[in-house]
Amino acid sequence: MKVIDLSxxxxxxxxxxDGDPQVTFDIVHTHETHSWELRxxxxxxxxxxHVDAFSHMHKGQATLDDMPLERFFGKAQAVTLHCDWPSNTGLLFVGDVGPGLAADIISRNPGFVGGNIHEDLERILLGQGIVTYTNLVNLELLPLGTAFMFYGLPLKIHAGDGSPIRAIAILPGQQEDTGS
Structure with missing residues (x-):
């Protein structure tokens, strides 16, 4: 098996x-002052x-803690705009994808969609109960047309509208010849 970090x-x-909070990580304790580190x-x-809950763009819809953990991982495939997309499989787009493809994506019934997703497409997908992942990296390292397991688990944020994640793809490995 091969693991690819998509975070x-x-x-x-x-x-x-634009308009989101700036990111700061401050060292609060050090080994020298407390014998441990804390940020x-x-x-x-x-x-x-990060992953988006349905409530991110749709008032009254499910928050992170309303959604079962099974929604945040599953079989996936890296795709481009110009290849065949599987059905009932998460779609991770290599390249930009806009709202004009919403109907085609929804017709494939993916549990989740990730990549460089236009905000309007994200709103449509979330409204259809499709989990969205944003700012995935290293998608070009994934083989097109090959199914793999994707994991993008959120922090357990009460009433969370989204969460930073550690996203990974686990590619199937080659069977080793044992000589038997």
């Missing part, structure tokens, strides 16, 4: 969406690589 690093001063984190719920 961007989080750091003080990193770029954020205070300040960031928005849609910072870096």
């Amino acid at each position: 961007m690093p989080l750091y003080t001063g990193m770029p954020v969406y 205070q984190l300040s960031l928005g719920s849609h910072t870096g690589t």
